[in-house]
Amino acid sequence: MAAAPAAAGPARRTGGLDTISGRTRLTGIIGDPVAHSLSPRLHNAAFAALGLDMVYVPLHVKAADLPAAVAGLRALGFRGANVTIPHKTAVVPLLDELGDDAACMEAVNTIVVRRDGRLTGENTDVAGVHDAVAAAAAAAGRRLAGGRALLLGAGGAARAAALALARLDLALTVANRTVAAAERLAALLSAAVPGGACEVRALDDLGAADVRAADVVVNATSLGMEGHGKVPACVVDNLTAGQVVADMVYTPRETELLAAARRRGATTVDGLEVLVRQAAASFALWTGRDAPVDVMRDAVEQG
Ligand code: NAP
Numbered sequence: 656m657a658a659a660p661a662a663a664g665p666a667r668r669t670g671g672l673d674t675i676s677g678r679t680r681l682t683g684i685i686g687d688p689v690a691h692s693l694s695p696r697l698h699n700a701a702f703a704a705l706g707l708d709m710v711y712v713p714l715h716v717k718a719a720d721l722p723a724a725v726a727g728l729r730a731l732g733f734r735g736a737n738v739t740i741p742h743k744t745a746v747v748p749l750l751d752e753l754g755d756d757a758a759c760m761e762a763v764n765t766i767v768v769r770r771d772g773r774l775t776g777e778n779t780d781v782a783g784v785h786d787a788v789a790a791a792a793a794a795a796g797r798r799l800a801g802g803r804a805l806l807l808g809a810g811g812a813a814r815a816a817a818l819a820l821a822r823l824d825l826a827l828t829v830a831n832r833t834v835a836a837a838e839r840l841a842a843l844l845s846a847a848v849p850g851g852a853c854e855v856r857a858l859d860d861l862g863a864a865d866v867r868a869a870d871v872v873v874n875a876t877s878l879g880m881e882g883h884g885k886v887p888a889c890v891v892d893n894l895t896a897g898q899v900v901a902d903m904v905y906t907p908r909e910t911e912l913l914a915a916a917r918r919r920g921a922t923t924v925d926g927l928e929v930l931v932r933q934a935a936a937s938f939a940l941w942t943g944r945d946a947p948v949d950v951m952r953d954a955v956e957q958g
Contacts, residue, residue: 797870805828931948
């Protein structure tokens, strides 16, 4: 569903309180915690770059307050909001309708408040992975369609990545610590993309051949994040030059997985690029305008 274009106001200085008026349209991010989020920085930079009279604020919302907060978006005249940990699934029944990707994945990261007050849930994490991987592959002259992807994880990020990889016409192997979660992901995917191939594996059972056979490797576990354990050595040690290797984790920006991929000559996609691409898709839904992706990237790189 296309969003109505937002009114362009006078050019605004980045983030200055003096630019906010009674006409300023509000957006934000609902999460717990939310103080660490990079999204206010990149959206406010993008609004300023396009001269849009809009602002994006962090909204710290506990689980018990989620229904009131979501209803409050409508009551307060918000244009929309992002939704992050731990609310992406819990928010689904609070919305009036879901876009296709959100319905497929039973998870929402973007709410659009329609002119009539209806709340639409979208999942732009799918576009984030899709657009970041497709752009990196195109820049490196690599053809993905008809190839294989190895996806690590079966949580929220992995669901989005699975749909994105299937849309890129890649046959999937999903490997996860909890095999039942990977099976649930495979069932969602086969309902969403009929005919899309998806094998399920235990993360511990992955072998060198599984890794070498992949054209695309995506880490969508929290492994590799500071203090969260390591991606299995079997994966890190068997990356090859012909692959596109993406990591959803963005703290640190260059994870051990990406560093190994870079050393072996693979094409790499970091978690900040995925974050920027999902933000660009949310921005387009709220404003009806193409996002200034370079401005968003610069904003997070300066952080
Ligand atoms: P989630 O729903 O909690 O899923 C976590 C995943 O990591 C599950 O597959 C889980 O396996 C696995 N995992 C956690 N600890 C593990 C361990 N010790 N050993 C093996 N597997 C383990 O989280 P999420 O929302 O999908 O987020 C995953 C990562 O992606 C986070 O680092 C998050 O910051 C990042 N992310 C990035 C973006 C972006 O735009 N770049 C967007 C969304 C998320 P089990 O099923 O066995 O528990």
